[in-house]
Amino acid sequence: MLFSRRKRLERIAEKERQGESFWSNKFTENVRIRIFHAFGDATGAYTFACASLARDLILRDEGKFFLHNNMLNEAEDFFEYMMACDDEEMPMVIEAMYQGMRGGRSSSVDPWAFTEVLKDILREARVSYEMINNQMVEFTSREMHVSVVAPVLELLAGDSKLRRVEVAYQDALKEISNGAGADAITDAGTALQELLTLLGCAGNALGPLIKSAKANGLIAAHDARMVDGIASIMHWVSADRSESGDAHSATKVSVEDAWLTVHVVGALILRLANSKSKRS
Incomplete structure (x- = not known):
């Protein structure tokens, strides 16, 4: 990939992290x-x-x-x-x-x-x-961008306490732009982990944090399967990398897998944030 193409993709990725859709x-x-x-x-x-x-x-x-x-x-x-x-x-x-x-x-x-x-x-x-x-x-990524990704970025950018969540979520979008599906999924999981920690959940990994969130009533019963699904995706990516290494894993975890995960995590971030504001 030559210089001009690299810079063009970097500009697009940067604007997407700011909420713009192309x-x-x-x-x-x-x-x-x-x-x-x-x-x-x-x-x-x-x-x-x-x-x-x-x-x-x-x-x-x-x-x-x-x-x-x-x-x-x-x-x-x-x-x-x-x-x-x-x-x-x-x-x-x-x-x-x-x-x-x-x-x-x-x-x-x-x-x-x-x-x-x-x-x-x-x-x-x-x-x-x-x-x-x-x-x-x-496919419908444009619609999902408007309804999920853009609102998430707007929410995160407006609160300095959510800075670590914002950085991880933006990193996920950047990795999708680079075609690195596995890295994007890992970053999306990190964003969710950072938010759950900020909301007072206990645990040093996503699984325990989700369990704590359920116990604290942050995750409703009807959301439990969605959240467990996210945890399963993270486990799949982690296990695949352990067995095959990053380079091989990147070919197995598709960008489509990453988009799905980023959208679901984004929707959950919005829901958790709205739940927090109602409790405040």
């Missing part, structure tokens, strides 16, 4: 060009053949004779269409690229490598799609 369903020109390069890297000498297969899939699905310009060859027509099509058509194009690679039947074509790079491209550009089981699916 998620959208837009595929900018830069995103499309990066996807083009990822496709070329994964297909090598078979780029044009795989592009032609991808084009044929779209033509048959959409009932067309050509995609963008009937004066171009098949691969050129496909790539021109990829750069010019509407944003809502790009998920179809990406699925066709993947299927085109699988249809190429060459050991030198690597669909898996394409999807891994694609995941990074979409995450870094904050495009709210992911490829699941070879299909592009739009």
